[in-house]
Amino acid sequence: MEKLFTKTESLYDLPTHYCPGCGHGIAHRLIAEVVDELGIREKTIGIAPVGCAVVAYDYWNFDCSEAAHGRALAVATGIKRVRPHNIVFTYQGDGDLAAIGTNETIHAANRGENLSVVFINNAVYGMTGGQMAPTTLLGQKTSTSIEGRKKEKHGFPLKISEMLALLPGVCYIERVSFHTPAEVLKAKRAIKLAFENQINNLGFSLVEILSPCPTYWGLNPKEALDWTRDIMQKEFPLGRIK
Amino acid sequence: MTERIIIAGSGGQGVMLLGKVLAETAMLEGKQVTYLPAYGPEVRGGTSHCMVTISDEEIGSPYISQADTLIILNNPSLEKFKGKLRNKGLLILNSSLAKSESSGKTCLCQFPFTDMAIKLGNIKVANMVALGCYLSARKTLKINDVLQVFKIMAPAGNLRILEINEQALAEGAGLNHG
Amino acid sequence: MKKDKILISGNEAIAQGAIDAGCNFYAGYPITPQNEIIAYMSKHMADSGGVSIQAESELAAISMVYGASAAGARSMTSSSSPGISLKQEGISYIAGAQLPAVIVNIMRGGPGLGNIAPSQSDYFQATRGGGHGDYRLIVLAPASVQEAYELTRLSFDLADKYRIPVMILGDGILGQMMEPVELRPKTKTIPQKSWALSGCRGRKPNIVKSFFLREGALEEFNKTLQKNHQIISKNEIRFEEINLSGAKVVLVAYGTMARIAKSAVAKLSSNGKKVGLIRPISLWPFPKTAFNSKDKKLKYLTIEMSAGQMVEDVRLAVNGRNPVEFLGRSGGGVPTEEEIINKVKKLL
CATH class of the missing domain: 3.40.50.970 (Thiamin diphosphate (ThDP)-binding fold, Pyr/PP domains)
Incomplete structure (x- = not known):
């Protein structure tokens, strides 16, 4: 009989602590599958973010480090420079990568650090209770933009991926989504390419995932996926950016 | 013996190099030595200075509040540091760019180091003329050891630089015998 | 050479x-x-x-x-x-x-x-x-x-x-x-x-x-x-001590400040003054054990290029057994040998 599926070695067999419909579980699994498929589990080092996914290392069966909020790419730089033969990636949310860590993000990219970044854009701060993120859409209600984000008061959603694409040190950037199984598979291909680029010493790669946060969007899981497709993508169009 | 020397001039006159040559020579002679450069924004233009303490004993403060010797290469530096010279201290002064009246309170050696350096063919060696003058007035270190330090510090293969510095040192050393 | x-x-x-x-x-x-x-x-x-x-x-x-x-x-x-x-x-x-x-x-x-x-x-x-x-x-x-x-x-x-x-x-x-x-x-x-x-x-x-x-x-x-x-x-306690036996005043200073204090100690000692020095090398852990004099008349003088920070650790170490005095300058000021000598003379 043909074997269709085996357990992903890089992913522990554990119940998830994430909310129903949250994108983190999918993203964790995709990374684990990619690591397995590339046969790099024993040389992979992941950097967990500060945010809901801070305990990502509870799910991943390979070496991991925490980093202070926003400093993941500085920590990753230190690790990768000391161990250039290991595969080092960061897993960061929008607040981490595009607010408190913007400086680290831009400069790691600009140095062309040979790293892979999985950027979870859910347009909100999850762990702290649903505050406005740099990527919160205009009109989107959060606990710190109660009447919806207003450009006059809060500025615009930050398109960090498009900004990073301008930098010569950046090798690859793609924005993906989880709103259909086909899109999830596309997301996996993008993550795999980001890791392959590192294996081939091509420099900085980043995959931005439009990831649902039903809890702080006030939607059920299905509605949340539809929202990424119908609303979020208008501001953050999918596809290869660089 | 403890000798506290403040060397001052304008940026580009080589006061830091003068101080380093003194310190390297003291080290070569097995003496205790500290060299403290000014590291503030004043090193860019304006006056520049360094402090060198040479001693047979362990040196306390590398910062000199009262100097035994001032080696001064321009007038703003004289104004800035003359108050730091101890009673009966030695003032080595570049009279090409600064003048001082002799008084009973200081032992004054003033000669036109810059003019002498120009005559030698390189204005930059005024510092070494001053060093020669100092070492002949106060025999803190041996001229021969300074020459050895020149050889260690000089850029490899540039004999002309070495030669003119040696000349400058000798000219300076001859001043107090004249 | x-x-x-x-x-x-x-x-x-x-x-x-x-x-x-x-x-x-x-x-x-x-x-x-x-x-x-x-x-x-x-x-x-x-x-x-x-x-x-x-x-x-x-x-x-x-x-x-x-x-x-x-x-x-x-x-x-x-x-x-x-x-x-x-x-x-x-x-x-x-x-x-x-x-x-x-x-x-x-x-x-x-x-x-x-x-x-x-x-x-x-x-x-x-x-x-x-x-x-x-x-x-x-x-x-x-x-x-x-x-x-x-x-x-x-x-x-x-x-x-x-x-x-x-x-x-x-x-x-x-x-x-x-x-x-x-x-x-x-x-x-x-x-x-x-x-x-x-x-x-x-x-x-x-x-x-x-x-x-x-x-x-x-x-x-x-x-x-x-x-x-x-x-x-x-x-991992580390410190240097100088002239502690019989000292009436013990200076406490670290780093650059300790060098200046050491010069002051040398000068005062050569004039027959009973002055010593404790130089903490490990600031944490602080060398508490160095402050163990049995002489109740002994005075400690902490000298710092600050408005008084290490002096608090000296006081904790001395724990009220001896007076702890302070001499310090802040904002880039460096207490001089003369200032130290004058202060010590007042304490003797």
Whole structure:
């Protein structure tokens, strides 16, 4: 009989602590599958973010480090420079990568650090209770933009991926989504390419995932996926950016 | 013996190099030595200075509040540091760019180091003329050891630089015998 | 004639000391008066197979050090007071993750942008941990360029031994001053780090973290940190003492200030005055045991380039048994030998 599926070695067999419909579980699994498929589990080092996914290392069966909020790419730089033969990636949310860590993000990219970044854009701060993120859409209600984000008061959603694409040190950037199984598979291909680029010493790669946060969007899981497709993508169009 | 020397001039006159040559020579002679450069924004233009303490004993403060010797290469530096010279201290002064009246309170050696350096063919060696003058007035270190330090510090293969510095040192050393 | 010494600055001696200790990762950001360290590392680290990065900020530099240490490197960062304030985030994380790292603070005047003159006003920040949370760093205070070299080498060994950040605390004068230094052969054996991130081949994954969510877990973990602190407090006290027997006044000073105090002691002693000196070399753990005089008439005089910080530790150590006086100048002022002598004469 043909074997269709085996357990992903890089992913522990554990119940998830994430909310129903949250994108983190999918993203964790995709990374684990990619690591397995590339046969790099024993040389992979992941950097967990500060945010809901801070305990990502509870799910991943390979070496991991925490980093202070926003400093993941500085920590990753230190690790990768000391161990250039290991595969080092960061897993960061929008607040981490595009607010408190913007400086680290831009400069790691600009140095062309040979790293892979999985950027979870859910347009909100999850762990702290649903505050406005740099990527919160205009009109989107959060606990710190109660009447919806207003450009006059809060500025615009930050398109960090498009900004990073301008930098010569950046090798690859793609924005993906989880709103259909086909899109999830596309997301996996993008993550795999980001890791392959590192294996081939091509420099900085980043995959931005439009990831649902039903809890702080006030939607059920299905509605949340539809929202990424119908609303979020208008501001953050999918596809290869660089 | 403890000798506290403040060397001052304008940026580009080589006061830091003068101080380093003194310190390297003291080290070569097995003496205790500290060299403290000014590291503030004043090193860019304006006056520049360094402090060198040479001693047979362990040196306390590398910062000199009262100097035994001032080696001064321009007038703003004289104004800035003359108050730091101890009673009966030695003032080595570049009279090409600064003048001082002799008084009973200081032992004054003033000669036109810059003019002498120009005559030698390189204005930059005024510092070494001053060093020669100092070492002949106060025999803190041996001229021969300074020459050895020149050889260690000089850029490899540039004999002309070495030669003119040696000349400058000798000219300076001859001043107090004249 | 001595030919085996080289004339280098305190900053250069720290950098060379790090390289000779097997430091293979450095990240820094320019700030006066410690720029010679980052320049020296940029120039020389590659020769010994190490990495030197000019980071985009102090925050990034200390986090790079965190990463490099997590990956098993001997790593260092350096800065001066305002930059060290920025590094406190990373230092707290390094302490929390039990990582070894060496942090150099060549202090300048503060608060705020302050000035670039020498100062000792970061003593509180250095010896109380500095960042958030219950932790300490080992803090070592060299008083000469040779000692800057030696203590930097030692700090890497202590950092690895106790898995704790170690700070070299100097001031602008120490960093800038040049003195003859004798270098020693490079450290050959660096301890294996089974906890480091290297990829999980043949073992369970290693996790470097300081996050403990389960109730009671952090308290439990912090107890292990405190236990480590206790062992360090017992084993790693370092100080120098001069003329303590029969002394009526004992000066207490560290770093550059101790050199000036030492000159004052020499001068006063040559005039028959009974004056001694305690020079703490480890500021944390503070050498409490040095303050054990039975003479109730003895007076301690703490001298600092600050408005009075170490004096609090001296008072804790003396615990009311003897009077503790203070002489200090802040904002870049350096108490002079004359000021010390005058103060001592008043106390005698």
